[in-house]
Amino acid sequence: MNQYIPILQETQLFEGCGKEDIEAMLGCLQARLRTYKKGSFVLRQGERLDKIMVLAEGKLHIQRDDHWGNRSIINIITPAEMFGEAFAAPDSGALLNDVLAVEDSVVFLFDLNRIITVCSSACRFHSMVVQNLFFAISEKNRKLVQKLGYMSERTTRGKLIAYLSDEAKRKNSSAFSIPFNRQQLADYLSVDRSAMSSELCRMRDEGLLRFDRNRFELL
Amino acid sequence: MNQYIPILQETQLFEGCGKEDIEAMLGCLQARLRTYKKGSFVLRQGERLDKIMVLAEGKLHIQRDDHWGNRSIINIITPAEMFGEAFAAPDSGALLNDVLAVEDSVVFLFDLNRIITVCSSACRFHSMVVQNLFFAISEKNRKLVQKLGYMSERTTRGKLIAYLSDEAKRKNSSAFSIPFNRQQLADYLSVDRSAMSSELCRMRDEGLLRFDRNRFELL
DNA sequence: ATAAGTCGGTTGTTTTTACAACAGAAACGG
DNA sequence: CCGTTTCTGTTGTAAAAACAACCGACTTAT
Numbered sequence: 001m002n003q004y005i006p007i008l009q010e011t012q013l014f015e016g017c018g019k020e021d022i023e024a025m026l027g028c029l030q031a032r033l034r035t036y037k038k039g040s041f042v043l044r045q046g047e048r049l050d051k052i053m054v055l056a057e058g059k060l061h062i063q064r065d066d067h068w069g070n071r072s073i074i075n076i077i078t079p080a081e082m083f084g085e086a087f088a089a090p091d092s093g094a095l096l097n098d099v100l101a102v103e104d105s106v107v108f109l110f111d112l113n114r115i116i117t118v119c120s121s122a123c124r125f126h127s128m129v130v131q132n133l134f135f136a137i138s139e140k141n142r143k144l145v146q147k148l149g150y151m152s153e154r155t156t157r158g159k160l161i162a163y164l165s166d167e168a169k170r171k172n173s174s175a176f177s178i179p180f181n182r183q184q185l186a187d188y189l190s191v192d193r194s195a196m197s198s199e200l201c202r203m204r205d206e207g208l209l210r211f212d213r214n215r216f217e218l219l
Numbered sequence: 220m221n222q223y224i225p226i227l228q229e230t231q232l233f234e235g236c237g238k239e240d241i242e243a244m245l246g247c248l249q250a251r252l253r254t255y256k257k258g259s260f261v262l263r264q265g266e267r268l269d270k271i272m273v274l275a276e277g278k279l280h281i282q283r284d285d286h287w288g289n290r291s292i293i294n295i296i297t298p299a300e301m302f303g304e305a306f307a308a309p310d311s312g313a314l315l316n317d318v319l320a321v322e323d324s325v326v327f328l329f330d331l332n333r334i335i336t337v338c339s340s341a342c343r344f345h346s347m348v349v350q351n352l353f354f355a356i357s358e359k360n361r362k363l364v365q366k367l368g369y370m371s372e373r374t375t376r377g378k379l380i381a382y383l384s385d386e387a388k389r390k391n392s393s394a395f396s397i398p399f400n401r402q403q404l405a406d407y408l409s410v411d412r413s414a415m416s417s418e419l420c421r422m423r424d425e426g427l428l429r430f431d432r433n434r435f436e437l438l
Numbered sequence: 439a440t441a442a443g444t445c446g447g448t449t450g451t452t453t454t455t456a457c458a459a460c461a462g463a464a465a466c467g468g
Numbered sequence: 469c470c471g472t473t474t475c476t477g478t479t480g481t482a483a484a485a486a487c488a489a490c491c492g493a494c495t496t497a498t
Contacts (some may be wrong), residue, residue, distance in 0.1 A: 045388060046388070046391075064368070064381075064384075066380050066381065066384035067380070067383070067384040067387050067393065067437045068380070068384075068427070068437075070380075074368065085357070086357050086360040086361045086364065087357075087361065088357070089353065089354045089357045089358065090354070091354070091358075092357070092358070092361060093389060094388070094389070094391075096365070096385050096388050096389070116346075116349060116350050116353055117346065117350075127335075127336065130335060130349070131335050131336075133353070134308065134335055134352070134353065134356070135308045135309070135310070137353070137356055137357060137360060138304070138305050138306075138307070138308045138311070138356060139308065139310075139311070140360060141305040141356055141359060141360050141363065142305045142306065142311060144360065144363035144364060144367060145305065145363060146315070147367060148363060148366060148367055148370065149283070149293065151367065151370045151371065151409070152370065152409045153409075154409060154410075154411075154455085154456080154484095155456095155483095155484070155485085156484080156485070157484095161285050161286070161287070161289075162283075162285065164286065165283075165285035165286040165287075166315050168286050169264060169265070169313070169315050170312060170313070170315070172265075172313075174286065181444090181445070181446085182445070182446060182447090183445080183446095190370070190371040190372075190373065191373075191485080191486090192373075192485065192486050192487070193446090194446090194447080194448080194449095194486085194487080194488085195484085195485050195486060195487085196485095197446065197447055197448085198447080198448075198449090198485095199484095199485095200446095200447095201447070201448085208287070213445090213446085218286045218287075373454095373485085373486075374453090374454065374455085374486090375454080375455070376454095400474095400475070400476085401475070401476060401477090402475080402476095410455080410456090411455065411456050411457070412476090413456080413457080413458085413476090413477080413478080413479095414454085414455050414456060414457090415455095416476065416477055416478085417455095417477075417478075417479090418454095418455095419477090420477065420478085432464095432475090432476085
Protein backbone atom coordinates (compact mmCIF):
# COMPACT_ATOMS: atom_id res chain seq x y z
CA MET A 1 0.00 0.00 0.00
CA ASN A 2 2.80 2.38 0.90
CA GLN A 3 4.11 2.34 -2.64
CA TYR A 4 1.13 4.47 -3.65
CA ILE A 5 1.62 7.19 -1.07
CA PRO A 6 3.19 9.53 -3.63
CA ILE A 7 -0.01 9.18 -5.67
CA LEU A 8 -2.12 9.98 -2.63
CA GLN A 9 -0.06 13.10 -2.09
CA GLU A 10 -1.24 14.33 -5.46
CA THR A 11 -4.92 13.91 -4.59
CA GLN A 12 -7.19 16.67 -3.46
CA LEU A 13 -8.09 14.58 -0.44
CA PHE A 14 -4.59 14.57 1.01
CA GLU A 15 -3.45 17.94 -0.23
CA GLY A 16 -1.10 19.52 2.26
CA CYS A 17 -0.28 16.26 4.05
CA GLY A 18 3.19 14.83 4.29
CA LYS A 19 4.15 11.27 3.41
CA GLU A 20 4.43 10.19 7.04
CA ASP A 21 1.12 11.74 7.95
CA ILE A 22 -0.62 9.95 5.11
CA GLU A 23 1.00 6.70 6.12
CA ALA A 24 -0.27 7.20 9.66
CA MET A 25 -3.76 8.05 8.50
CA LEU A 26 -4.16 5.05 6.23
CA GLY A 27 -4.78 2.86 9.24
CA CYS A 28 -7.01 5.31 11.01
CA LEU A 29 -9.11 5.73 7.85
CA GLN A 30 -9.22 1.97 7.29
CA ALA A 31 -7.93 2.35 3.76
CA ARG A 32 -8.26 -0.71 1.54
CA LEU A 33 -6.65 -1.44 -1.77
CA ARG A 34 -8.38 -3.37 -4.55
CA THR A 35 -7.10 -4.45 -7.91
CA TYR A 36 -9.23 -4.86 -11.00
CA LYS A 37 -8.36 -6.62 -14.21
CA LYS A 38 -8.85 -4.75 -17.46
CA GLY A 39 -12.47 -5.21 -18.49
CA SER A 40 -13.85 -5.83 -15.02
CA PHE A 41 -16.29 -3.58 -13.19
CA VAL A 42 -15.18 -1.48 -10.24
CA LEU A 43 -18.76 -0.49 -9.50
CA ARG A 44 -22.03 -1.59 -11.04
CA GLN A 45 -25.21 0.29 -11.61
CA GLY A 46 -27.66 -0.57 -8.84
CA GLU A 47 -24.99 -1.09 -6.16
CA ARG A 48 -24.80 1.00 -3.04
CA LEU A 49 -21.62 2.60 -1.88
CA ASP A 50 -20.23 3.84 1.42
CA LYS A 51 -16.65 4.31 0.34
CA ILE A 52 -14.78 7.14 -1.25
CA MET A 53 -12.52 5.87 -3.97
CA VAL A 54 -9.23 7.07 -5.37
CA LEU A 55 -7.59 5.59 -8.44
CA ALA A 56 -3.97 4.65 -7.68
CA GLU A 57 -3.07 3.11 -11.01
CA GLY A 58 -4.75 2.32 -14.32
CA LYS A 59 -7.69 3.93 -16.06
CA LEU A 60 -11.44 3.81 -15.48
CA HIS A 61 -14.50 4.76 -17.49
CA ILE A 62 -17.65 5.97 -15.81
CA GLN A 63 -20.32 4.91 -18.25
CA ARG A 64 -24.05 4.68 -18.47
CA ASP A 65 -26.40 2.37 -20.27
CA ASP A 66 -29.88 3.58 -21.00
CA HIS A 67 -32.95 1.38 -20.77
CA TRP A 68 -32.53 0.27 -24.39
CA GLY A 69 -28.87 -0.61 -23.96
CA ASN A 70 -27.17 2.39 -25.55
CA ARG A 71 -23.91 3.10 -23.78
CA SER A 72 -22.17 6.41 -23.30
CA ILE A 73 -19.01 7.40 -21.47
CA ILE A 74 -19.65 9.99 -18.80
CA ASN A 75 -16.15 10.51 -17.51
CA ILE A 76 -12.64 9.10 -17.66
CA ILE A 77 -10.76 8.63 -14.38
CA THR A 78 -6.98 8.83 -14.30
CA PRO A 79 -4.62 8.15 -11.36
CA ALA A 80 -4.95 10.39 -8.28
CA GLU A 81 -8.54 11.20 -9.16
CA MET A 82 -11.25 10.72 -6.57
CA PHE A 83 -14.64 9.27 -7.49
CA GLY A 84 -17.78 8.01 -5.83
CA GLU A 85 -17.62 10.71 -3.17
CA ALA A 86 -21.10 12.01 -3.98
CA PHE A 87 -22.65 8.57 -3.60
CA ALA A 88 -20.99 7.58 -0.35
CA ALA A 89 -23.48 9.33 1.91
CA PRO A 90 -26.02 7.04 3.60
CA ASP A 91 -29.17 8.00 1.70
CA SER A 92 -27.60 8.40 -1.70
CA GLY A 93 -29.54 5.57 -3.27
CA ALA A 94 -28.15 3.15 -5.78
CA LEU A 95 -25.52 4.03 -8.35
CA LEU A 96 -26.92 4.90 -11.76
CA ASN A 97 -23.73 4.32 -13.71
CA ASP A 98 -21.13 1.61 -14.12
CA VAL A 99 -17.43 2.13 -13.45
CA LEU A 100 -15.30 -0.04 -15.71
CA ALA A 101 -11.56 -0.71 -15.56
CA VAL A 102 -10.30 -0.14 -19.09
CA GLU A 103 -6.77 -0.99 -17.96
CA ASP A 104 -5.54 -3.17 -15.11
CA SER A 105 -6.23 -0.85 -12.19
CA VAL A 106 -5.62 -0.35 -8.50
CA VAL A 107 -8.11 1.56 -6.37
CA PHE A 108 -8.01 2.94 -2.84
CA LEU A 109 -11.18 2.65 -0.78
CA PHE A 110 -11.74 4.94 2.19
CA ASP A 111 -14.65 4.44 4.51
CA LEU A 112 -16.67 7.65 4.56
CA ASN A 113 -17.69 7.27 8.17
CA ARG A 114 -14.08 6.93 9.18
CA ILE A 115 -13.30 10.17 7.44
CA ILE A 116 -16.10 12.36 8.69
CA THR A 117 -16.19 10.95 12.19
CA VAL A 118 -13.12 12.69 13.48
CA CYS A 119 -11.09 10.40 15.67
CA SER A 120 -9.07 11.25 18.71
CA SER A 121 -6.17 13.60 18.17
CA ALA A 122 -3.96 10.62 17.36
CA CYS A 123 -3.64 11.70 13.72
CA ARG A 124 -3.05 15.39 13.42
CA PHE A 125 -4.07 15.68 9.83
CA HIS A 126 -7.41 14.00 10.00
CA SER A 127 -9.30 17.28 10.26
CA MET A 128 -7.39 18.55 7.26
CA VAL A 129 -8.67 15.59 5.27
CA VAL A 130 -12.21 16.44 6.31
CA GLN A 131 -11.68 19.97 5.09
CA ASN A 132 -10.07 18.81 1.86
CA LEU A 133 -13.01 16.53 1.20
CA PHE A 134 -15.42 19.37 1.80
CA PHE A 135 -13.47 21.74 -0.42
CA ALA A 136 -13.22 19.17 -3.19
CA ILE A 137 -16.90 18.42 -3.29
CA SER A 138 -17.70 22.08 -2.94
CA GLU A 139 -15.51 22.95 -5.89
CA LYS A 140 -17.13 20.25 -7.96
CA ASN A 141 -20.47 21.68 -6.97
CA ARG A 142 -19.54 25.14 -8.16
CA LYS A 143 -18.36 23.85 -11.49
CA LEU A 144 -21.52 21.84 -11.96
CA VAL A 145 -23.78 24.75 -11.11
CA GLN A 146 -21.94 26.98 -13.53
CA LYS A 147 -22.01 24.52 -16.36
CA LEU A 148 -25.66 23.84 -15.72
CA GLY A 149 -26.27 27.55 -15.95
CA TYR A 150 -24.75 27.65 -19.41
CA MET A 151 -26.40 24.49 -20.62
CA SER A 152 -29.86 25.50 -19.53
CA GLU A 153 -29.83 28.26 -22.12
CA ARG A 154 -31.86 27.08 -25.08
CA THR A 155 -29.76 28.45 -27.92
CA THR A 156 -26.09 28.24 -28.78
CA ARG A 157 -25.90 32.00 -28.56
CA GLY A 158 -27.45 31.93 -25.12
CA LYS A 159 -24.93 29.36 -23.97
CA LEU A 160 -22.04 31.36 -25.34
CA ILE A 161 -23.27 34.57 -23.74
CA ALA A 162 -23.72 32.86 -20.39
CA TYR A 163 -20.31 31.24 -20.50
CA LEU A 164 -18.41 34.24 -21.78
CA SER A 165 -20.13 36.56 -19.32
CA ASP A 166 -19.05 34.37 -16.43
CA GLU A 167 -15.50 34.23 -17.69
CA ALA A 168 -15.43 38.01 -17.92
CA LYS A 169 -16.70 38.21 -14.35
CA ARG A 170 -14.17 35.67 -13.11
CA LYS A 171 -11.29 37.44 -14.79
CA ASN A 172 -12.82 40.76 -13.84
CA SER A 173 -12.20 42.09 -17.32
CA SER A 174 -14.11 42.20 -20.56
CA ALA A 175 -11.01 40.84 -22.32
CA PHE A 176 -9.81 37.38 -21.37
CA SER A 177 -8.55 34.03 -22.59
CA ILE A 178 -10.42 30.78 -22.26
CA PRO A 179 -8.85 27.38 -21.56
CA PHE A 180 -10.57 25.69 -24.51
CA ASN A 181 -10.12 25.51 -28.22
CA ARG A 182 -13.27 25.55 -30.36
CA GLN A 183 -13.91 21.83 -30.27
CA GLN A 184 -13.41 21.68 -26.52
CA LEU A 185 -15.68 24.64 -25.92
CA ALA A 186 -18.34 23.06 -28.11
CA ASP A 187 -18.04 19.80 -26.18
CA TYR A 188 -18.19 21.64 -22.87
CA LEU A 189 -21.35 23.47 -23.90
CA SER A 190 -22.76 20.39 -25.61
CA VAL A 191 -23.22 22.00 -29.01
CA ASP A 192 -21.95 21.39 -32.51
CA ARG A 193 -18.55 22.94 -33.20
CA SER A 194 -19.27 24.36 -36.61
CA ALA A 195 -22.65 25.72 -35.56
CA MET A 196 -20.95 27.34 -32.58
CA SER A 197 -18.24 28.75 -34.78
CA SER A 198 -20.83 30.33 -37.08
CA GLU A 199 -22.70 31.73 -34.12
CA LEU A 200 -19.53 33.29 -32.72
CA CYS A 201 -18.85 34.94 -36.05
CA ARG A 202 -22.42 36.17 -36.27
CA MET A 203 -22.09 37.70 -32.82
CA ARG A 204 -18.81 39.28 -33.88
CA ASP A 205 -20.47 40.72 -37.00
CA GLU A 206 -23.24 42.15 -34.83
CA GLY A 207 -20.62 43.92 -32.74
CA LEU A 208 -21.24 41.98 -29.53
CA LEU A 209 -17.68 40.80 -29.16
CA ARG A 210 -14.26 40.36 -30.72
CA PHE A 211 -12.06 37.32 -30.64
CA ASP A 212 -8.86 35.85 -31.87
CA ARG A 213 -8.27 32.17 -31.24
CA ASN A 214 -8.97 31.61 -27.56
CA ARG A 215 -8.82 35.29 -26.66
CA PHE A 216 -12.15 37.11 -26.35
CA GLU A 217 -13.30 40.64 -25.73
CA LEU A 218 -16.90 41.50 -24.90
CA LEU A 219 -18.09 44.89 -26.14
CA MET B 220 -32.08 34.77 17.49
CA ASN B 221 -33.71 32.01 19.50
CA GLN B 222 -37.08 32.75 17.95
CA TYR B 223 -35.80 31.18 14.72
CA ILE B 224 -34.65 27.91 16.26
CA PRO B 225 -37.76 26.09 14.99
CA ILE B 226 -36.78 27.19 11.46
CA LEU B 227 -33.24 25.91 11.96
CA GLN B 228 -34.67 22.58 13.05
CA GLU B 229 -36.22 22.26 9.61
CA THR B 230 -32.94 22.80 7.81
CA GLN B 231 -30.74 20.08 6.41
CA LEU B 232 -27.85 21.49 8.38
CA PHE B 233 -29.41 20.85 11.78
CA GLU B 234 -31.38 17.74 10.92
CA GLY B 235 -31.56 15.43 13.89
CA CYS B 236 -30.61 18.12 16.43
CA GLY B 237 -32.86 19.12 19.31
CA LYS B 238 -33.83 22.70 20.17
CA GLU B 239 -31.48 22.88 23.12
CA ASP B 240 -28.59 21.48 21.14
CA ILE B 241 -29.08 24.03 18.40
CA GLU B 242 -29.26 26.79 20.95
CA ALA B 243 -25.99 25.61 22.44
CA MET B 244 -24.32 25.37 19.07
CA LEU B 245 -25.29 28.85 17.90
CA GLY B 246 -22.59 30.31 20.08
CA CYS B 247 -20.00 27.74 19.22
CA LEU B 248 -20.66 28.24 15.50
CA GLN B 249 -20.60 32.03 15.89
CA ALA B 250 -23.98 32.36 14.24
CA ARG B 251 -24.95 35.87 13.16
CA LEU B 252 -28.30 37.20 12.12
CA ARG B 253 -28.76 39.85 9.44
CA THR B 254 -31.87 41.55 8.20
CA TYR B 255 -32.40 42.85 4.70
CA LYS B 256 -35.06 45.23 3.45
CA LYS B 257 -37.07 44.22 0.42
CA GLY B 258 -35.09 45.20 -2.65
CA SER B 259 -31.67 45.14 -1.02
CA PHE B 260 -28.87 42.77 -1.91
CA VAL B 261 -27.85 39.96 0.42
CA LEU B 262 -24.82 39.16 -1.72
CA ARG B 263 -23.38 40.86 -4.77
CA GLN B 264 -21.64 39.47 -7.76
CA GLY B 265 -17.89 39.89 -7.27
CA GLU B 266 -17.97 39.55 -3.49
CA ARG B 267 -16.19 36.77 -1.66
CA LEU B 268 -17.87 34.67 0.94
CA ASP B 269 -16.75 32.58 3.89
CA LYS B 270 -20.13 32.04 5.47
CA ILE B 271 -22.83 29.49 4.98
CA MET B 272 -26.21 31.15 4.92
CA VAL B 273 -29.67 29.99 5.90
CA LEU B 274 -32.81 31.98 5.21
CA ALA B 275 -34.83 32.39 8.41
CA GLU B 276 -37.61 34.57 7.06
CA GLY B 277 -38.58 36.24 3.79
CA LYS B 278 -37.77 35.37 0.22
CA LEU B 279 -34.62 35.69 -1.92
CA HIS B 280 -33.86 35.51 -5.60
CA ILE B 281 -30.53 34.24 -6.85
CA GLN B 282 -30.14 36.07 -10.11
CA ARG B 283 -27.54 36.66 -12.74
CA ASP B 284 -26.81 39.52 -15.07
CA ASP B 285 -24.87 38.83 -18.21
CA HIS B 286 -22.27 41.18 -19.64
CA TRP B 287 -24.92 43.08 -21.61
CA GLY B 288 -27.24 43.49 -18.62
CA ASN B 289 -29.82 40.80 -19.27
CA ARG B 290 -31.08 39.43 -15.99
CA SER B 291 -32.34 35.95 -15.23
CA ILE B 292 -33.50 34.29 -12.04
CA ILE B 293 -31.47 31.21 -11.22
CA ASN B 294 -33.19 30.11 -8.06
CA ILE B 295 -35.72 31.17 -5.45
CA ILE B 296 -34.82 30.71 -1.79
CA THR B 297 -37.52 30.16 0.81
CA PRO B 298 -37.20 29.92 4.61
CA ALA B 299 -35.07 27.08 6.03
CA GLU B 300 -33.13 26.81 2.78
CA MET B 301 -29.35 26.94 2.85
CA PHE B 302 -27.39 28.86 0.24
CA GLY B 303 -23.85 29.98 -0.44
CA GLU B 304 -22.40 26.74 0.90
CA ALA B 305 -20.54 25.98 -2.32
CA PHE B 306 -18.83 29.37 -2.31
CA ALA B 307 -17.76 29.43 1.32
CA ALA B 308 -14.57 27.43 0.79
CA PRO B 309 -11.35 29.50 0.76
CA ASP B 310 -10.44 29.29 -2.92
CA SER B 311 -13.94 29.55 -4.32
CA GLY B 312 -13.31 32.81 -6.09
CA ALA B 313 -15.81 35.63 -6.33
CA LEU B 314 -19.55 35.14 -6.53
CA LEU B 315 -20.91 35.20 -10.06
CA ASN B 316 -24.52 35.92 -9.11
CA ASP B 317 -26.45 38.40 -7.02
CA VAL B 318 -28.73 37.41 -4.16
CA LEU B 319 -31.62 39.83 -3.80
CA ALA B 320 -34.17 40.09 -1.00
CA VAL B 321 -37.54 40.25 -2.74
CA GLU B 322 -39.27 40.49 0.64
CA ASP B 323 -38.03 41.82 3.97
CA SER B 324 -35.76 38.97 4.99
CA VAL B 325 -33.73 37.58 7.87
CA VAL B 326 -30.65 35.47 7.21
CA PHE B 327 -28.45 33.32 9.45
CA LEU B 328 -24.72 33.41 8.79
CA PHE B 329 -22.51 30.56 9.95
CA ASP B 330 -18.79 30.78 9.72
CA LEU B 331 -17.56 27.85 7.63
CA ASN B 332 -14.33 27.48 9.55
CA ARG B 333 -16.23 27.24 12.79
CA ILE B 334 -18.31 24.43 11.36
CA ILE B 335 -15.61 22.27 9.82
CA THR B 336 -13.05 22.82 12.52
CA VAL B 337 -14.57 20.57 15.11
CA CYS B 338 -14.33 22.10 18.54
CA SER B 339 -13.83 20.38 21.83
CA SER B 340 -16.50 17.96 22.87
CA ALA B 341 -18.38 20.83 24.47
CA CYS B 342 -21.19 20.62 21.91
CA ARG B 343 -22.17 17.04 21.29
CA PHE B 344 -23.89 17.69 18.01
CA HIS B 345 -21.18 19.57 16.26
CA SER B 346 -19.94 16.52 14.40
CA MET B 347 -23.48 15.80 13.32
CA VAL B 348 -23.63 19.26 11.74
CA VAL B 349 -20.42 18.52 9.86
CA GLN B 350 -21.97 15.33 8.57
CA ASN B 351 -25.22 17.05 7.68
CA LEU B 352 -23.34 19.68 5.74
CA PHE B 353 -21.43 17.02 3.87
CA PHE B 354 -24.58 15.05 3.11
CA ALA B 355 -26.40 18.14 1.94
CA ILE B 356 -23.73 19.24 -0.46
CA SER B 357 -23.25 15.67 -1.59
CA GLU B 358 -26.94 15.31 -2.37
CA LYS B 359 -26.92 18.55 -4.29
CA ASN B 360 -23.94 17.24 -6.19
CA ARG B 361 -25.74 14.07 -7.19
CA LYS B 362 -28.75 15.99 -8.41
CA LEU B 363 -26.58 18.33 -10.42
CA VAL B 364 -24.63 15.52 -12.04
CA GLN B 365 -27.82 13.76 -12.99
CA LYS B 366 -29.46 16.82 -14.45
CA LEU B 367 -26.29 17.66 -16.32
CA GLY B 368 -26.35 14.15 -17.75
CA TYR B 369 -29.80 14.74 -19.17
CA MET B 370 -29.12 18.22 -20.40
CA SER B 371 -25.95 17.34 -22.21
CA GLU B 372 -27.96 15.25 -24.65
CA ARG B 373 -28.36 17.24 -27.83
CA THR B 374 -31.94 16.38 -28.73
CA THR B 375 -35.18 16.43 -26.78
CA ARG B 376 -35.51 12.71 -27.40
CA GLY B 377 -32.05 12.13 -26.00
CA LYS B 378 -32.88 14.13 -22.89
CA LEU B 379 -36.10 12.23 -22.36
CA ILE B 380 -34.40 8.88 -22.82
CA ALA B 381 -31.65 9.80 -20.38
CA TYR B 382 -34.09 11.08 -17.78
CA LEU B 383 -36.60 8.27 -18.09
CA SER B 384 -33.87 5.61 -18.07
CA ASP B 385 -32.52 6.99 -14.82
CA GLU B 386 -35.96 7.08 -13.25
CA ALA B 387 -36.50 3.46 -14.25
CA LYS B 388 -33.16 2.57 -12.64
CA ARG B 389 -33.96 4.50 -9.49
CA LYS B 390 -37.36 2.88 -9.12
CA ASN B 391 -35.87 -0.38 -10.25
CA SER B 392 -38.79 -0.96 -12.57
CA SER B 393 -39.61 -0.15 -16.16
CA ALA B 394 -42.94 1.27 -14.98
CA PHE B 395 -42.88 4.30 -12.70
CA SER B 396 -44.34 7.70 -11.93
CA ILE B 397 -42.46 10.95 -12.22
CA PRO B 398 -42.84 13.96 -9.89
CA PHE B 399 -43.42 16.42 -12.74
CA ASN B 400 -46.23 17.39 -15.01
CA ARG B 401 -45.40 18.14 -18.63
CA GLN B 402 -44.56 21.79 -18.13
CA GLN B 403 -42.37 21.06 -15.13
CA LEU B 404 -40.54 18.27 -16.93
CA ALA B 405 -39.96 20.56 -19.90
CA ASP B 406 -38.60 23.25 -17.57
CA TYR B 407 -36.41 20.73 -15.80
CA LEU B 408 -34.94 19.50 -19.08
CA SER B 409 -34.80 23.01 -20.53
CA VAL B 410 -36.91 22.26 -23.58
CA ASP B 411 -40.16 23.51 -25.03
CA ARG B 412 -43.22 21.85 -23.57
CA SER B 413 -45.14 21.33 -26.78
CA ALA B 414 -42.10 20.07 -28.63
CA MET B 415 -41.44 17.66 -25.79
CA SER B 416 -45.04 16.54 -25.81
CA SER B 417 -44.86 15.78 -29.53
CA GLU B 418 -41.59 13.94 -29.05
CA LEU B 419 -43.09 11.79 -26.30
CA CYS B 420 -45.99 10.87 -28.54
CA ARG B 421 -43.64 10.08 -31.40
CA MET B 422 -41.67 7.78 -29.10
CA ARG B 423 -44.91 6.17 -28.00
CA ASP B 424 -45.95 5.63 -31.62
CA GLU B 425 -42.58 4.02 -32.32
CA GLY B 426 -43.20 1.58 -29.53
CA LEU B 427 -40.42 2.81 -27.22
CA LEU B 428 -42.68 3.49 -24.27
CA ARG B 429 -46.19 3.93 -22.97
CA PHE B 430 -47.48 6.65 -20.72
CA ASP B 431 -50.53 8.08 -19.08
CA ARG B 432 -50.19 11.43 -17.39
CA ASN B 433 -47.16 11.22 -15.15
CA ARG B 434 -47.01 7.42 -15.27
CA PHE B 435 -44.52 5.91 -17.71
CA GLU B 436 -43.56 2.46 -18.88
CA LEU B 437 -40.45 1.78 -20.93
CA LEU B 438 -40.71 -1.10 -23.38
C1' DA C 439 11.16 21.80 -47.66
C1' DT C 440 7.41 19.07 -47.73
C1' DA C 441 3.92 16.12 -45.99
C1' DA C 442 0.65 15.36 -42.39
C1' DG C 443 -2.04 16.99 -38.88
C1' DT C 444 -4.63 20.51 -36.30
C1' DC C 445 -7.53 24.34 -36.00
C1' DG C 446 -10.97 27.63 -37.14
C1' DG C 447 -14.16 29.36 -40.45
C1' DT C 448 -17.66 28.74 -44.24
C1' DT C 449 -21.45 26.82 -46.78
C1' DG C 450 -25.55 24.12 -48.00
C1' DT C 451 -28.80 20.58 -46.59
C1' DT C 452 -31.49 18.09 -43.39
C1' DT C 453 -33.26 17.54 -38.97
C1' DT C 454 -34.90 19.32 -34.86
C1' DT C 455 -36.75 22.75 -32.00
C1' DA C 456 -39.26 26.85 -30.65
C1' DC C 457 -43.28 29.28 -30.91
C1' DA C 458 -48.05 30.27 -31.36
C1' DA C 459 -52.48 28.88 -31.54
C1' DC C 460 -56.03 25.76 -30.75
C1' DA C 461 -58.83 21.71 -29.01
C1' DG C 462 -60.29 18.00 -26.10
C1' DA C 463 -60.01 15.87 -21.47
C1' DA C 464 -59.70 16.10 -16.74
C1' DA C 465 -59.95 18.54 -12.35
C1' DC C 466 -62.11 21.91 -9.55
C1' DG C 467 -65.28 25.02 -7.27
C1' DG C 468 -69.54 26.79 -6.33
C1' DC D 469 -74.61 20.39 -12.66
C1' DC D 470 -72.18 23.90 -15.09
C1' DG D 471 -68.62 27.12 -15.92
C1' DT D 472 -63.75 27.76 -15.28
C1' DT D 473 -59.19 26.46 -15.11
C1' DT D 474 -55.45 23.38 -15.86
C1' DC D 475 -53.26 19.94 -18.33
C1' DT D 476 -52.01 17.56 -22.46
C1' DG D 477 -51.77 16.67 -27.26
C1' DT D 478 -51.82 18.50 -32.09
C1' DT D 479 -50.65 21.22 -36.00
C1' DG D 480 -48.22 24.48 -39.01
C1' DT D 481 -44.58 27.75 -39.54
C1' DA D 482 -40.37 29.95 -38.68
C1' DA D 483 -36.03 29.67 -36.52
C1' DA D 484 -32.15 27.24 -35.05
C1' DA D 485 -29.08 23.49 -34.76
C1' DA D 486 -26.88 19.39 -36.42
C1' DC D 487 -24.35 17.41 -39.86
C1' DA D 488 -21.18 16.86 -43.58
C1' DA D 489 -17.96 18.50 -46.47
C1' DC D 490 -14.52 21.60 -47.70
C1' DC D 491 -10.95 25.42 -47.41
C1' DG D 492 -7.05 27.97 -45.92
C1' DA D 493 -3.79 29.11 -42.18
C1' DC D 494 -0.71 27.41 -39.17
C1' DT D 495 2.23 23.82 -36.68
C1' DT D 496 5.05 19.93 -36.44
C1' DA D 497 7.94 16.16 -37.69
C1' DT D 498 10.89 13.99 -40.81
